[in-house]
Amino acid sequence: MTRRLLHAPLLATALLALAAHFDASAQQFRTYVSSDGNDANSCSLLTPCRLLPAALAAVSSGGEIWMLDSANFNTGTVVINKSVSILAIPGQVGSVVANNADAISVNGPVVQVVLRNLRVVNLAGASNHGVSFVGGSSLTIQDSEFFGIPQAAVNVAVTGSKTRIMRSQFIQNGIGIQVTAGIVNVLGNDFIGNTTVIRAVGTGGSGVYPPNGTTRVRIGGGGTIQDNGTVFSMVDPGPPPRYSGSCNTSNIFVNLSNTMEMGNGTRIVVTGVQDHNSGCVPPNEFTIDSWGSPTP
Numbered sequence: 035m036t037r038r039l040l041h042a043p044l045l046a047t048a049l050l051a052l053a054a055h056f057d058a059s060a061q062q063f064r065t066y067v068s069s070d071g072n073d074a075n076s077c078s079l080l081t082p083c084r085l086l087p088a089a090l091a092a093v094s095s096g097g098e099i100w101m102l103d104s105a106n107f108n109t110g111t112v113v114i115n116k117s118v119s120i121l122a123i124p125g126q127v128g129s130v131v132a133n134n135a136d137a138i139s140v141n142g143p144v145v146q147v148v149l150r151n152l153r154v155v156n157l158a159g160a161s162n163h164g165v166s167f168v169g170g171s172s173l174t175i176q177d178s179e180f181f182g183i184p185q186a187a188v189n190v191a192v193t194g195s196k197t198r199i200m201r202s203q204f205i206q207n208g209i210g211i212q213v214t215a216g217i218v219n220v221l222g223n224d225f226i227g228n229t230t231v232i233r234a235v236g237t238g239g240s241g242v243y244p245p246n247g248t249t250r251v252r253i254g255g256g257g258t259i260q261d262n263g264t265v266f267s268m269v270d271p272g273p274p275p276r277y278s279g280s281c282n283t284s285n286i287f288v289n290l291s292n293t294m295e296m297g298n299g300t301r302i303v304v305t306g307v308q309d310h311n312s313g314c315v316p317p318n319e320f321t322i323d324s325w326g327s328p329t330p
Contacts, residue, residue: 061094069105086112086120086130093118101128111135115142115169121150129153132162132183141169152178154187163189164207167216172196179203186212186233199223200255209233210262213249221255231259231298233267236306254292261297270306 062077067089071082077092086107089099093116101107101122106129114120122128130137130152137154140147147170154164164180164187167173172195179202180187186209190197195216204210206227211220214235225231236249259265295301 062092063094063097064100065089065093066100066102067107068102085109090114090118101126105129106131109133112138114138114140114147115145117146119148119150122152127153129155131155131157132159132164133157134159136163136166138165140165140167140173143169145170146172148174149178150176154180154183156182156184160184167192167197170195175199175202177201180207181205183207185209190216190218192216204228213251215249217250220251220253223257225259225262228262230264230267231262235269257293259293259295259298263299264303265298266302268302268304
């Protein structure tokens with residue numbers, strides 16, 4: 035009996051230590067970062083981490099990362115390979131910098147990522163993207179700002195993916211949004227002082243209407259396009275088929291609706307494989323002035 039009583043406290047201590055180990059190593063639905071956090075912490079609300087990679091390692095797939103105050107939360111590329119929402123709380127500035135590399139890379143099988151209330155800026159380097167979406171199912175960007183990114187503020191390159199960019203500002207970037215594959219909806223954004231607002235790259239092939247190519251861009255829902263160099267740059271849109279007497283493209287589909295344009299340079303630049311032989315003369319074959327109604 036005495037031996038059992040002596041061993042009981044030791045057993046309890048061991049069990050508590052084991053439980054603490056599993057609790058610390060378990061991934062959490064919501065993790066936190068702050069300017070006074072530490073990456074050795076558990077990334078909880080009471081003990082937040084400092085940088086996004088630590089919070090990503092601690093958060094479960096489908097979870098959330100909250101930025102608690104205004105600070106920069108990365109030193110290198112933030113690689114997102116799981117479904118997650120990353121947001122700065124209202125009133126704070128969650129900064130992510132491009133430092134001789136892309137600021138954020140979304141790259142994971144069928145991941146769904148939401149970025150909200152972030153400020154993405156360039157710290158150093160001339161070949162950086164802001165957010166590069168190169169693998170996954172969907173990307174949603176809301177209420178964010180992209181400033182001074184030398185290449186594309188947002189680069190979308192995933193065939194079959196869906197990207198939604200809403201109520202965000204693109205200021206003085208090389209390219210606001212670049213799409214080489216995927217469907218991108220751009221709603222209520224402001225583009226100011228960019229070299230190119232939208233760069234869309236097709237495959238150079240043809241198809242049937244509605245557009246069934248790998249690259250589609252729809253712009254609408256308000257917003258401002260002001261003091262930019264080129265508004266639309268179309269690369270290899272391909273020869274469009276004739277559809278009800280109209281000229282359409284199956285590879286690049288641009289819908290411009292309820293958006294204010296002023297003080298820009300060239301509205302549309304088309305290069306590469308395109309149609310010059312069926313009565314469709316650029317730029318009309320590549321633009322749509324209202325949802326669903328092609329411009330002949």
